[in-house]
Amino acid sequence: MAEQMNIHIRGGRIIDPANRVDSIEDLFVSQGKIVASGKAPAGFTADKTIEAENQIVCPGLVDLSVRMREPGQEYKATLKSESAAAAAGGITTCCCPPDTSPIIDTPAMASMLTQRAAEIGLTQLLPIGALTTGLEGETLSDMFALHQAGCVAFCNAERPITNTIIMRRAMEYAASFDLLVMLRANDPWLSDEGCMHEGEISTRLGLAGIPEAAETIIIARDLALIEQTGVRAHFARISSARSVDLIVQARERGLNVSADVAIHHLHLTDYDIGKFNTFCRVTPPLRTERDKDRLREAVASGQIQAICSDHQPHEKDAKLAAFSDAEPGISGLETLLPLGLKLVDEGVLDINTLIASLSSSPARLLGIEAGSLGTGNRADICIFDPDVEWLLDNTKLLSKGHNTPFKHWPLKGRVTSTLHAGKIVYSDS
């Protein structure tokens, strides 16, 4: 059995932020777990040795937002295809928002998804439960039962909860059981039919804009409710400089809030939409250079704790449309780490901070066993060559979604092997 393999990872630079390790050491895996670092434990015989010289060995990545598209949109992607894509991207934990069809608002759906992903066995799937039944924003979902069925957090996906009393009660209820609430701040009236950042570029293109205030207003509202309810809350995929400021101020006041950003918001702005490039249609929208710079700064300083792929694979036709009709999202699993390494290459942040924001920090936010290479931990490991230079060919992505604005981008650094629960789930050789 592959799971039983003893694996010796030799000569790599181990970066394990959870345990403050950054050194060249060997790593030993047995029975699906990390059994030792440095020296082999007594009696260890390797069935397989991975040569990791000049490579970095880090915890398998933890991605806070991954649309697998199954069930409900298998024409876009499947658990099988996206699990393979995650493994190829070094991602061993994928958190799935509840806007599947059916919606993840029943324990049965939550356990079904987890189990099916486990059967495929290429990555761990952690469902995010619906905060309200059917994501309708009217009645609370059975949060505790969903939690018991494996939901690591609760959110209302892209559907804003406009009724503030419902939001308050959802937070109060979640706080009773110390459940994490994830918030995607968006005022539906201000964003209305908007499909990109409101500013000079939207004016030139004649596209309805989404003002920055559509995000900041809801963050301000939710922060007031978080303060009142004491819930553990996380702002998912923030897009603007002022959003960062609001969250930083709230943390300074002692609120228990965190935030993540999608990797593409650290690389692209509304300017990249160019002449209606639908691959740059994302929600929240790409904003200005100033916003991008502030988001980068916030990741580097730890004000934003996690970077996610916000993976949203699409079939070809979803993007072959008028910009405002094109479906939002980027197929991002396989570019998450390389685009992160590009930030390191550009001097935006150091490699340890990058790896923390891709693994140990999101794992800590979720309170899960992942993102650590400590002895005894499940052997979820990402091994990558930080120096290999390559051009992204979107047609070669393992994800069924080839929708990426990073087509033909020069990238540096690529996953060579991924281990999930001690099993080699991806290898480039």
Add this chain to the structure above:
Amino acid sequence: MSRNLQYTDSGKLHHFLSIEGLRKETLEQILITADKFTQFGQRDIKKLPLLRGFTVVNLFFENSSRTRTTFEIAAKRLSADVINLNPTTSSTSKGETLLDTVNILEAMHTDLFVLRHAKSGVAELIAQHVPDHVHIINAGDGQHAHPTQAMLDMFTIRQYKGPFHELRVAIVGDILHSRVARSQIHALNSLGVHEIRVIAPNSLLPAQVERLGVHVYSDLQQGLDGVDVVMMLRLQKERMSKAYIPSEQEYFNLYGLTSESLAAAADDAIVMHPGPINRGLEISSEVADGPHSVILPQVTNGIAVRMAVMAMILGGDNNG
């Protein structure tokens, strides 16, 4: 940024999608070519054989009578075969079928599509997906661009007011939703007018509009002070229900062009409107039909300008 699809590698005009991205010389050549066609239009025999054997398809996903008709007349005067198609937008709301429609027509060996669509960017999208021998003229895409309208406006301004560099031009009304205004602003800037003003309440101005190179006024009288050209825009009546403005009455009182408000402009100012006019909403009949109005000549000029653009795209040796 994607490459400029509007020119071939050798610099010839290939598609006509938006004024933004076109060289000043191209705009000037359109005006010069249209001049020749205007003189021609006054003769008894109005047909020229320039586009004989070419097939032009008017593909209007959004209703229009004036623009479609003038394109049709323009193509026929150049001896092209013309087909008019009005696919309903509902059956083509997905890009797949939108491109399907074009692919099917393209398989019938059409040469030029004159395209109108309610969504911004569709002309560009189609231009990206047609083979090299097929050309696209944008006849209006969403709130993005209406470049032939802007060029017929430039032609009319030049006809009545002479060289551009001395002129002050005011654009009045619903700038936010107007593809015409956007194309006008780019054309006026490219041709080097002295000043462009936009006049509207802030709720009808797009974000950071000043970055397009215009001065912003919310007061009609101040904005019209001394201008040589007044370009009115159509106000859709549904703007009230979405709270862009309070009422027709208040709008007309503040932004309606009347003899009194027009008095602030230069004595010999011209008044333009892309049509159709909402009399009593954005303009009084007195002004629309009055001596300053060049609204009907605009329509006539639309034919010559559209002939010029088609001839430059399909014709032999025009180096835009």
